[in-house]
Amino acid sequence: MPRILLTGATGLIGGAVLHRALEGGDDATWVCLVRCAGVEQGRQRIAARLSRFTDAFTAQRLARKVEVVPGDFTRADIDRDPRLDDCTHVLHLAADTSWWGDERVYRTNHDGTLALARRARAMPDLQRFLHVGTAMICGADADEFVAEDDYPAADARHMVAYTVSKAATETSLAEHFPDLPVVVARPSIVVGHASLGAGPSSSILWVLRAADALRMLPCAPESHVDVVPADWVAETLIGLLTKPTLAHDLYHLSAGARGRTTWAEVIAAFEAAEPSDGRRAFRQFDLVADRAVLRRRFAEVFGLDGSLKQAMLRAVRAYYAFCALDVTFANDRLLAEGFAPAPTLPAYLPVCLANGATIVEQFADDIEMFAVPPPAPEARAAGDALAASA
Numbered sequence: 001m002p003r004i005l006l007t008g009a010t011g012l013i014g015g016a017v018l019h020r021a022l023e024g025g026d027d028a029t030w031v032c033l034v035r036c037a038g039v040e041q042g043r044q045r046i047a048a049r050l051s052r053f054t055d056a057f058t059a060q061r062l063a064r065k066v067e068v069v070p071g072d073f074t075r076a077d078i079d080r081d082p083r084l085d086d087c088t089h090v091l092h093l094a095a096d097t098s099w100w101g102d103e104r105v106y107r108t109n110h111d112g113t114l115a116l117a118r119r120a121r122a123m124p125d126l127q128r129f130l131h132v133g134t135a136m137i138c139g140a141d142a143d144e145f146v147a148e149d150d151y152p153a154a155d156a157r158h159m160v161a162y163t164v165s166k167a168a169t170e171t172s173l174a175e176h177f178p179d180l181p182v183v184v185a186r187p188s189i190v191v192g193h194a195s196l197g198a199g200p201s202s203s204i205l206w207v208l209r210a211a212d213a214l215r216m217l218p219c220a221p222e223s224h225v226d227v228v229p230a231d232w233v234a235e236t237l238i239g240l241l242t243k244p245t246l247a248h249d250l251y252h253l254s255a256g257a258r259g260r261t262t263w264a265e266v267i268a269a270f271e272a273a274e275p276s277d278g279r280r281a282f283r284q285f286d287l288v289a290d291r292a293v294l295r296r297r298f299a300e301v302f303g304l305d306g307s308l309k310q311a312m313l314r315a316v317r318a319y320y321a322f323c324a325l326d327v328t329f330a331n332d333r334l335l336a337e338g339f340a341p342a343p344t345l346p347a348y349l350p351v352c353l354a355n356g357a358t359i360v361e362q363f364a365d366d367i368e369m370f371a372v373p374p375p376a377p378e379a380r381a382a383g384d385a386l387a388a389s390a
Ligand SMILES: NC(=O)c1ccc[n+]([C@@H]2O[C@H](COP(=O)([O-])OP(=O)(O)OC[C@H]3O[C@@H](n4cnc5c(N)ncnc54)[C@H](OP(=O)(O)O)[C@@H]3O)[C@@H](O)[C@H]2O)c1
Pocket: 007, 008, 009, 010, 011, 012, 013, 014, 033, 034, 035, 071, 072, 073, 074, 092, 093, 094, 095, 096, 097, 108, 112, 132, 133, 134, 135, 166, 186, 187, 188, 189, 190, 191, 203
């Protein structure tokens, strides 16, 4: 029987994976490495995440099915917990997904993953170590179509520290752990859930809604976005984890050429879902030259009162930069393995828009990604010394 070590069970995709696996009644044992003070607290954290996918009673019932190992994956190499020893598979989802965390993000994602890989060396029955990266390691100068082997590339121009850390992790795993059965899965942009809409998470969905409310695009309406829903990502990850043989050790989990969506199609989907707003007239703008225009428009639509909305404007700018990339990630490898293509965004956007929260409330649910980390202790001490001498 598979015994699967899962990191990131309390996150968006981890919750979707557990929901899918446990509801489906698979015969695997799921061992969840969770940051918590004790097993019961960890179980409650998992149940809280699962309750975004199902009712509270079922979430509790499902959470009882997993083995909880309290711990931090970044210290897994010194974690001698024997429950980890006989794992046959690792699904490594945990990551610091905040965009502006720099050194802390690198330490967690790069150094932490290598610590987990060292721990995996002490799992004698290990069959697969599925590391989840991100297709966005392509950076800002990628071609319109990106194939798996095009990246990581040393000369990629990254827009955020998060993708630097994810690219370096892949490089180091390949360099230092050729003895491990590592497979890398790189989702593109995960938005919503194909049947539960924004219930499990409104992460990134609020960006599409904000663009619609602002009626501003930093690119032509014919340019594309490569978006996939969390439930499809979960199902595909479980498939990649447990399929006995795979032709490759690196896969995009993406919409690909057939499933990608143009901005014009996104706009049409908004018009169909919310017809009372009529036909949308979008303005194409330049992210740099029209910075002030975006700020004025944002203030008109959302207001700029308070730190939440100011953080939201910064996040909108950052996401618009990604939206303008017009990049599509090849999914031929995945389809050739027999996995189903992802549902297209216009097909499931209506269900995402049916959930009631406001755009600002949905952004607030995503705020951890945009938190500016506190200064490191040395920097704080230097700042204090300066303040004292002033
Ligand atoms: N969502 C996307 O659009 C997307 C796209 C491409 C790739 N990905 C990748 O998919 C993976 C999962 O993403 P997600 O959106 O589900 O992330 P998420 O919602 O931000 O969840 C992150 C998870 O990592 C855990 N974690 C972070 N640091 C940890 C540590 N030191 N020890 C133990 N657990 C730790 C968190 O635990 P706590 O609850 O304790 O904080 C949480 O469970 C990530 O590797 C991400 O890079 C995501």
